[in-house]
Every structure is written in structure tokens, then in C-alpha cells.
Amino acid sequence: MEQASAADRMRAEGNAQPLTGIPFIAKDLLCTRGILTTCGSRMLANFVPPHNATVIDRLFAQGSVLIGKTNMDEFAMGSSTEHSAFYPSHNPWNLDYVPGGSSGGSAAGLAAGEALFALGTDTGGSIRQPASFCGVVGMKPTYGRVSRYGAVAFASSLDQIGPLTRDIRDCALVMNAISGRCDKDSTSAPVDVPDYTTCLGRDIKGLRIGVPREYFVEGLQPEVRRIVEDAIRALENLGATVLRDISLPSTRYALAAYYIIAPSEASANLARFDGVRYGFSRQLATTEESVLATRGEGFGPEVKRRIMLGTHTLSSGYYDAYYLKALKVRNIIREEFRQAFEQCDLLAMPTSPTVAFPIGSKIHDLMQMYLSDVLTIPANIAGIPALSLPCGFADGLPVGLQLMANSFREDLLFQAGHAYQQASEWHMKQPSL
Numbered sequence: 471m472e473q474a475s476a477a478d479r480m481r482a483e484g485n486a487q488p489l490t491g492i493p494f495i496a497k498d499l500l501c502t503r504g505i506l507t508t509c510g511s512r513m514l515a516n517f518v519p520p521h522n523a524t525v526i527d528r529l530f531a532q533g534s535v536l537i538g539k540t541n542m543d544e545f546a547m548g549s550s551t552e553h554s555a556f557y558p559s560h561n562p563w564n565l566d567y568v569p570g571g572s573s574g575g576s577a578a579g580l581a582a583g584e585a586l587f588a589l590g591t592d593t594g595g596s597i598r599q600p601a602s603f604c605g606v607v608g609m610k611p612t613y614g615r616v617s618r619y620g621a622v623a624f625a626s627s628l629d630q631i632g633p634l635t636r637d638i639r640d641c642a643l644v645m646n647a648i649s650g651r652c653d654k655d656s657t658s659a660p661v662d663v664p665d666y667t668t669c670l671g672r673d674i675k676g677l678r679i680g681v682p683r684e685y686f687v688e689g690l691q692p693e694v695r696r697i698v699e700d701a702i703r704a705l706e707n708l709g710a711t712v713l714r715d716i717s718l719p720s721t722r723y724a725l726a727a728y729y730i731i732a733p734s735e736a737s738a739n740l741a742r743f744d745g746v747r748y749g750f751s752r753q754l755a756t757t758e759e760s761v762l763a764t765r766g767e768g769f770g771p772e773v774k775r776r777i778m779l780g781t782h783t784l785s786s787g788y789y790d791a792y793y794l795k796a797l798k799v800r801n802i803i804r805e806e807f808r809q810a811f812e813q814c815d816l817l818a819m820p821t822s823p824t825v826a827f828p829i830g831s832k833i834h835d836l837m838q839m840y841l842s843d844v845l846t847i848p849a850n851i852a853g854i855p856a857l858s859l860p861c862g863f864a865d866g867l868p869v870g871l872q873l874m875a876n877s878f879r880e881d882l883l884f885q886a887g888h889a890y891q892q893a894s895e896w897h898m899k900q901p902s903l
């Protein structure tokens with residue numbers, strides 16, 4: 471209420487900016503001063519940070535109003551929000567289904583109309599996949615585009631913060647507000663931020679859109695394929711040149727490389743949670759017993775699995791065989807994207823191979839859960855920006871079209887996404903709750 475009053479004052483004084491007074495929700499791993507920031511974990515169930523994440527500060531400076539923190543898979547590890555230590559979130563389109571994850575609470579809250587935009591984070595698909603499952607827009611910016619200061623780290627070479635919105639214009643406005651270099655995050659890039667709203671309304675005649683064949687393979691739900699192909703045809707009808715012979719052959723190794731790189735980094739990042747300085751703490755007779763009990767009881771099963779996996783792949787004797795090899799695969803994937811973007815401006819494919827799945831259906835089949843991100847992970851591996859936008863429904867559940875661009879070419883994603891939304895109405899559909 472105080473923030474809303476302050477926004478009213480800004481407006482009265484003639485200092486209103488595009489997001490002044492606009493209510494938003496933020497994934498609960500973005501630090502908010504004086505407000506609980508749990509990361510969906512028992513480990514941080516009582517953690518109240520003394521500082522704001524840079525993205526939060528930047529939105530507050532515009533007068534945006536934070537109305538809630540959103541549920542998530544514990545420490546952003548998961549694809550369904552069922553790995554939250556507190557409770558699962560539900561998909562507003564069908565309450566028996568997951569909203570996706572790990573930013574599932576952000577996507578579900580936005581789709582349900584609880585706020586006008588949301589912030590999430592995306593390490594392997596955690597903005598785009600829930601956006602796709604809940605029928606909203608989600609963007610993973612270029613690695614380095616948005617400061618991560620104050621975002622609790624999962625896998626530092628992959629994590630990015632980004633917006634979830636109802637339409638492309640809102641997405642551009644939020645990106646305008648949160649992008650750009652910040653001295654508190656040395657990985658934030660000193661690259662100028664264009665006004666992303668200037669690419670809205672630009673026509674897409676001659677824009678070259680590649681359709682990489684490796685993203686239309688086994689495991690893809692037939693309805694999802696048909697709907698995404700229709701969306702690509704719609705872009706073609708708007709004047710884009712569609713290239714259907716694009717190949718990114720090493721895509722098939724991206725998921726495997728991710729499940730070595732991400733857990734390796736997570737095992738290092740999560741070493742800080744020892745119960746000594748903040749968070750959940752068990753005090754026993756010795757330091758070792760205390761740390762063991764703190765971590766044993768504070769972390770849930772998926773987080774422990776990642777820490778064990780990452781500790782193993784970084785250990786002597788396995789480092790070369792797994793971690794180093796995964797980094798080499800990563801370079802090959804990056805190089806393939808670089809070559810693809812010599813032939814085309816954008817790549818188009820589905821965001822996720824399926825629509826949302828029923829709560830409980832994949833929680834005991836982790837390979838199936840991990841495969842949910844098989845089409846989003848390559849963009850994180852390569853560091854490039856990617857967008858998911860609503861493009862239809864299968865079995866009453868939303869389907870997402872994914873567009874990828876070369877680094878720092880978010881403007882092209884907005885241009886094409888906006889053109890598509892001018893010609894379609896999928897982004898205006900709302901669940902009846």
C-alpha cells in the first residue's frame with residue numbers, strides 16, 4: 471500500500487514512468503529487503519535479506535508495486551514447481567495440471583490475473599517452459615543482459631533473470647526497466663540497452679526465420695508440432711522468409727551437457743548453506759555434525775541429487791571425463807548457433823515438447839521431467855536470448871512458440887513476436903477460474 475501511494479505521488483508530480491503503479495510478482499529467489507526470500511526451500515524458510523536484487527531496485531525506482539513473491543521449485547531445480555518445499559502450484563487452465571517450473575508460481579499468478587507482470591529466472595528453461603504451460607509470454611534475455619545481483623545463484627554460467635508478461639509490449643517495457651550493466655554484477659555486460667518498444671510495429675518482411683530440424687523430433691506431441699508449424703506459417707504469411715533446412719546437430723547433446731554443467735555449478739554455489747550465518751540451522755555437538763544435520767534436513771531430495779551429481783562430476787578422476795567434456799560440447803553447441811545465425815535472423819521451434827502435464831505424473835520419472843526442457847536448454851548453453859509466446863491450445867492447455875536470436879538481439883524477438891501478436895489472439899485468452 472505504501473508503494474502504491476508513492477506511485478500515486480510520482481504520478482501527481484508528473485514523474486510517472488511506463489511501469490509506475492503497475493503491480494508485479496517476483497520469483498522467491500530474488501532478494502527483497504525486509505521481505506522473506508525462501509527460494510522454495512526449507513533452508514531459507516526464515517531468510518529475510520538485508521538488500522534488494524538490482525532488478526527489484528530498478529522496478530521500485532520506476533514506482534512498480536511488488537504485491538507478492540512466487541512459489542518455485544526449490545532453488546530453481548525442476549520443471550513443475552512440485553519440488554517446492556512448501557506446496558505445489560497449480561495451472562490456472564486446469565487445476566489438476568502443473569504450471570511448469572521452476573518459475574511456476576510467477577507464470578500461474580500472472581495467467582490467473584493476480585499481477586500485470588512477473589519476474590522469473592531461467593537456467594535451462596524456467597521462464598519459457600512455465601510461460602508456455604500457462605499461456606503467457608516469457609523471455610530469457612542474453613547472458614549478461616540483466617544484472618543478477620541479488621538473485622540466489624543456481625548455475626552461474628547459465629542463470630538469467632527475465633520477465634513473464636501477457637503480451638510482447640509489456641515484455642519490452644519490463645526489459646527496458648531491468649536491462650543493462652550493474653556494477654554489483656561483473657557478468658552484466660557493458661552493452662547499451664536500446665528502447666525495446668521501438669521495434670514494436672516494425673514489419674517482418676524479409677526477416678529470415680530458420681526452423682532447425684533437430685527441434686521437431688521424437689517425443690514431440692503431434693498437436694504441439696501442428697500448432698507450432700501453423701504459427702511459423704503465420705510468420706511466413708506476414709512476410710518472413712522461412713528457411714526449413716537449418717540444422718543444429720549437437721542439440722541432442724545439450725541436455726546431457728546441461729545435467730553435468732548445472733549440477734557442478736550448483737554444488738559449488740549451494741556450499742554456502744551451512745547453517746552458520748543465516749537460514750535453517752541445526753546446532754549439534756560438533757561443527758561437522760551441525761553442518762551435516764543442517765544440510766541433511768534443510769535441502770529437499772532434488773537439490774541433494776543435484777549436489778551429489780555435481781560433486782561427483784567435479785571430483786578428481788571424473789572432472790576430465792564429465793565436466794571438461796561437457797564444456798567442450800558446450801563450445802560446439804555455441805559454434806553451431808553462431809553458424810546458424812549467419813544464415814538466419816531468428817530460429818523458431820516449440821518451447822516444450824508437450825503441453826502441461828498432470829500434477830504427480832512425472833515426479834517419480836525424473837528423466838521425463840528433465841526432458842521437459844530439452845528444447846529450451848540449448849539457448850542457456852549458448853547464452854543467447856529466447857522468447858516463448860502463446861500460439862494455440864492442445865487439449866485445452868496452452869502451447870508456446872519459441873523464438874531464439876543471436877546474443878543481444880532481443881529486439882528481433884520483440885519485432886517478430888509483436889508482429890505475430892498483431893495477427894493472432896492467443897495472448898488475449900484467459901483461463902476461467
Ligand code: GLN
Nearest residue numbers: 546547548593594595596
Ligand atoms: N528444469 C531445469 C532444471 O531442473 C531448468 C531449471 C531452471 O531453468 N532454473 O534444472
